[in-house]
Amino acid sequence: MTEQLNPITARDTCEIIADAITSEKTLEIMGAGSRRSIGRPMETDHILSTSALNGISLYEPDELVLRAGPGTTMTHLQSELAQNGQMLAFEPPDYGPLLGAPLNLGTLGGVVAGNLAGPRRIKVGAARDHFLGVEAVSGRGEIFRSGGRVVKNVTGYDLCKLMAGSWGTLGVMTDITVKVMPAPEKTRTLLVNCPNLSVALSVMTAALSSPHDVSAAAWLPQSIVSKSAVSYVASSGAALAALRLEGISRSVEERCRSLREDLASFGDLEELHSHNSLNFWREVRDVRAFIDFGDRDALWKISVAPAEAQALLNKLHAVADMDAFLDWGGGLIWAQVSGMDDGGSSIIRRTMGAEGGHATLIRGSIKQRALEPVFHPELPAVARLTERIKDAFDPKRILNPGRMFEGV
Secondary structure, three states, rough: OOOEEOOOOOHHHHHHHHHHHOOOOOEEOOOOOOOOOOOOOOOOOOEOOOOOOOOOOEHHHHHHHEOOOOOOHHHHHHHHHHHHOEEEOOOOOOOOOHHOOOOOOOOOOHHHOOOOOOOHHHHOOOOOHHEEEEEEEOOOOOEEEEOOOOHHHOOOOHHHHHOOOOOOOEEEEEEEEEEEEHHHHHHHHEEEEOOOOHHHHHHHHHHHOOOOOOOOOEOOHHHHHHHOOOOHOOOOOOOOOEEEEOOOHHHHHHHHHHHHHHHHHHHHHEEHHHHHHHHHHHHOOOOHHHHOOOOOOOEEEEEEOHHHHHHHHHHHHOOEEEEEEEEHHOOEEEEEEEEEOOOOOOHHHHHHHOOOOOOOOOOOOOHHHOOOOOOOOOHHHHHHHHHHHHHHOOOOOEEOOHHHHHOO
């Protein structure tokens, strides 16, 4: 049985990694485990859990900065922020139920390690854009620090950006500093009936190109709309483009009115007010439409230029049993492929090669994740750079070995 190690300080973490180097043992780096199944399957000697490295050590609402341990749950962190009317602007998703784990289990370290972000990414960026500082232990057993409490504190190499999205393969974060932002006073969502994806992309492009500060834009086909827990959405009986506006109440009301006028030529428009808007965008953020899945269903997160989204989806629908919806104004496709032994990997990779972009297998069987690339294959020059970075941080390949790419 794999032993789980639970350091409570950076020094403990350093000693565990040093012992692993000496004894030539590998470590699976894990927080609460809600996203443990993302990546290639690993066989490691021990589990290093960051769950005991938790708690908020610094929070200055006036300075919009917070520092906490990687094991701090997102539920606790967001509750503290809400008391001061603040939030993590990049809208971290909760993929727990999507991956067979409980809701509200995720941690700050997991969100940052995966560089995750929700629908607001098109406006404010991903986790790495709000990641100010880090203390971590490398695969050499050395503590290192980077960044600070404000963006301007970053000098030299910005290792925070490198750690975000490394999925625990470069180091074990023991302290994380992030930027926080004021939460919006009001949220409204415009829903536009769209007979097809072409119209939806035109709607989203028009909205995002407008001066009305749209913070999220998504398209859901009728098959996805019908699964919504927001009754008005589920009962609409049509494919919908959804556009979110948020901020100060009076501003939201005025911008919403103006946007309705701008989009009137596209047909019927309806509004979701704050409560329903928040629930709807949580569904989009957490990909709740695809929580129910079969043994041969694979879920893909596909990033593509919005202008290429329709051509890509048309090609995939022609050769695969697939259901999909769009976020990020058409720049993100969530696609569930059914009934294919490889989870649709060969078809998606081949099509992505023609259209550009990249695709990540978020949910698949152990066999699919072992035999098919989970993260998008890197170009040779990029792969060589990845190897060099891994050599610098973890030369013995003891941290999450092979989770992202074979040998890395």
